[in-house]
Amino acid sequence: MTEEPKQKADEKVANEVQSSRRAVLKGMLNVTGALSLGGILYGAYQFLSPGAGAVASVEIPLESIRNGGSTVFQFGTSPGILLRREDGSFKAFSLVCTHLACTVQWNPEKKTFFCPCHDGFFDEEGKVISGPPPGPLEALKVEVKGNQVLVGAG
Secondary structure, three states, rough: OHHHHHHHHHHHHHHHHHHHHHHHHHHHHHHHHHHHHHHHHHHHHHOOOEEEEOOEEEEEHHHHHOOEEEEEEEEEEEEEEEEEEOOOOOEEEOOEEEOOOOOOOEEEEOEEEEOOOEEEEEOOOOOEEEEEOOOOOOEEEEEEEEEEEOOOOO
8 A cells, every 4th residue: 555655746847857858858849940030021121122131332441442453341241352354444353252151262363252161162253163062153233433443323
């Protein structure tokens, strides 16, 4: 008879442990669900909001870049490059490779961009020459206003 109360006490402890495990798992599931919902709502907000996530244009002094030269700058969270051709015209590109988002490097002698991650090459127009990149480098809008070059100006 003494074993029956002990067995009931053991069952009670086992039920409490199982209940606390369920509570922990339920809490973890609720937190995961809340974070997922927050991510979805934030993404929808960024997509639907006019101008949300827009990057301000970068101003580069006109005299700081000679004909045939280039300058690297930060465009939002990504690196970019402004090229000034021999004729004085400008081209700007994101330096983020379209393959796996590695940072590409400009080679002024060969007038090509090189992605060291998987040997991708782009020409001076940002078009793919060879390698795995699926598309050209992102071209950025360039506008000259007075003695400033505005990159990314909308």
